Amino acid sequence: MFIIIIIIIIIIIIIIIIIIIIIISIIIIISELNVEDCGTNTQLCNRNAVCKTMEGSSICICHPGYTGNGKICTDINECTTNVHNCDANAFCSNSEGSYNCTCSPGYTGNGTSCSGIYIICLLL
Numbered sequence: 257m258f259i260i261i262i263i264i265i266i267i268i269i270i271i272i273i274i275i276i277i278i279i280i281s282i283i284i285i286i287s288e289l290n291v292e293d294c295g296t297n298t299q300l301c302n303r304n305a306v307c308k309t310m311e312g313s314s315i316c317i318c319h320p321g322y323t324g325n326g327k328i329c330t331d332i333n334e335c336t337t338n339v340h341n342c343d344a345n346a347f348c349s350n351s352e353g354s355y356n357c358t359c360s361p362g363y364t365g366n367g368t369s370c371s372g373i374y375i376i377c378l379l380l
């Protein structure tokens with residue numbers, strides 16, 4: 257009878273150890289998922305956003321040129337919001353995630369810096 261009680265106690269201890277190992281494994285798996293989940297959560301982010309891990313949690317951040325919460329990202333119209341760096345003598349045209357600067361007629365340059373074209377008229 258005494259031996260049977262010892263065997264039952266040993267079995268109970270083994271079961272408790274197995275349960276503890278399973279719980280620890282689950283905690284490790286969950287903590288690894290927290291580290292890894294940024295990669296899988298990328299699919300949940302907007303296609304114009306990137307997933308970043310910050311302080312153990314992952315968040316979606318819109319790419320530059322877009323605004324939103326990371327789940328929804330919309331293009332910033334740099335021309336109407338006046339956050340472009342086009343030259344005063346250039347046209348601003350909005351594009352998806354960016355914008356373009358084109359020098360006005362009579363000016364030359366890269367759009368962010370335009371200078372007047374001087375036409376020298378030679379009188380013959």
Ligand SMILES: [Ca+2]
Nearest residue numbers: 332351353354
């Ligand atoms: Ca834009």
